[in-house]
Amino acid sequence: MESLLGVFNGEFLPVNDIKISPMSRAYTFADAVYEVVPYIKGKAIALDLHLNRLRRSCEAIQLNVDISIVEKEIQELAYQVLMNDNGYIYYQLSRGTDAVRNHLYANDLTPESFGYATLIGKSNNQQIAKIVSDIRWGRCDIKSTALLANVMLMNQASIEGCNEIIMHRDGYITEAGSSNIFIVKDTKILTPPKDSRILAGITRELLLQNFSQSFNILEEPCHLDLLTEADVVFLTSSTKGMLVIDEIQNNAYSFNQNNDLFTQLRAAFNNFLETAF
Numbered sequence: 001m002e003s004l005l006g007v008f009n010g011e012f013l014p015v016n017d018i019k020i021s022p023m024s025r026a027y028t029f030a031d032a033v034y035e036v037v038p039y040i041k042g043k044a045i046a047l048d049l050h051l052n053r054l055r056r057s058c059e060a061i062q063l064n065v066d067i068s069i070v071e072k073e074i075q076e077l078a079y080q081v082l083m084n085d086n087g088y089i090y091y092q093l094s095r096g097t098d099a100v101r102n103h104l105y106a107n108d109l110t111p112e113s114f115g116y117a118t119l120i121g122k123s124n125n126q127q128i129a130k131i132v133s134d135i136r137w138g139r140c141d142i143k144s145t146a147l148l149a150n151v152m153l154m155n156q157a158s159i160e161g162c163n164e165i166i167m168h169r170d171g172y173i174t175e176a177g178s179s180n181i182f183i184v185k186d187t188k189i190l191t192p193p194k195d196s197r198i199l200a201g202i203t204r205e206l207l208l209q210n211f212s213q214s215f216n217i218l219e220e221p222c223h224l225d226l227l228t229e230a231d232v233v234f235l236t237s238s239t240k241g242m243l244v245i246d247e248i249q250n251n252a253y254s255f256n257q258n259n260d261l262f263t264q265l266r267a268a269f270n271n272f273l274e275t276a277f
């Protein structure tokens with residue numbers, strides 16, 4: 001397979017040609033944060049919000065990086081690879097390379113950056129979710145590359161024939177494996193509130209900022225019980241947009257395809273994505 005175009009420490013080259021030291025703290029500690037910036041027909045969606053979140057993630061881990069350079073590299077990757085197509089840029093910033101592995105980092109390390117561009121097509125897979133206990137750390141608001149809990153939970157779900165997870169803490173839903181969650185019930189659309197137990201998704205934010213009034217979208221604690229009664233459960237992320245959950249393992253939920261509130265919101269949101277940026 002042809003190698004994707006990447007950028008590593010400012011140099012643009014095929015991802016297969018990038019060489020990193022095993023002493024990189026990205027490798028030994030996942031001492032790194034990242035972003036995924038979506039492009040629709042070659043246009044970046046909410047790039048400023050993504051860059052702001054990256055800035056916040058860097059601040060949270062005390063990583064000092066010039067985000068204006070990141071912005072230029074993201075735009076250059078998109079220009080070279082995505083052109084007028086749909087895709088995304090993955091971009092991560094890590095602490096740098098140690099002489100010897102040490103939890104304490106030296107203050108003079110040079111941060112490392114890595115990004116790549118890839119196209120995305122539409123997937124028509126049925127989304128079947130497993131409900132799981134959220135075993136992640138206490139700072140899920142930081143977009144860290146340390147995602148082992150998500151990887152473990154999602155792969156266990158996959159062994160059981162599911163391709164998504166819905167995580168909860170003490171019965172209250174947090175989010176899905178790599179997306180935020182919304183629950184449509186009667187005249188309301190609910191999503192768990194923003195705190196350190198979830199990632200403040202940009203897609204989630206765009207929905208709340210632009211459609212909460214017209215579609216009655218509310219940030220409220222969401223108990224697992226809601227899933228049984230829900231009309232529609234859907235996920236949001238930069239790569240998925242708004243994606244319906246078709247089925248939940250061991251749960252009475254069934255997706256109501258004719259739900260007007262949901263279908264109208266999805267149409268309005270897709271139109272917004274195509275026109276607002």
Ligand code: PDD
Binds near residue numbers: 036175176199
């Ligand atoms: N994931 N929650 C988690 C745990 C996520 O990993 C993501 C994004 C989201 C949605 O955020 P946004 O709307 O900003 O994409 C919520 C990205 C796409 C990923 O890891 O691939």
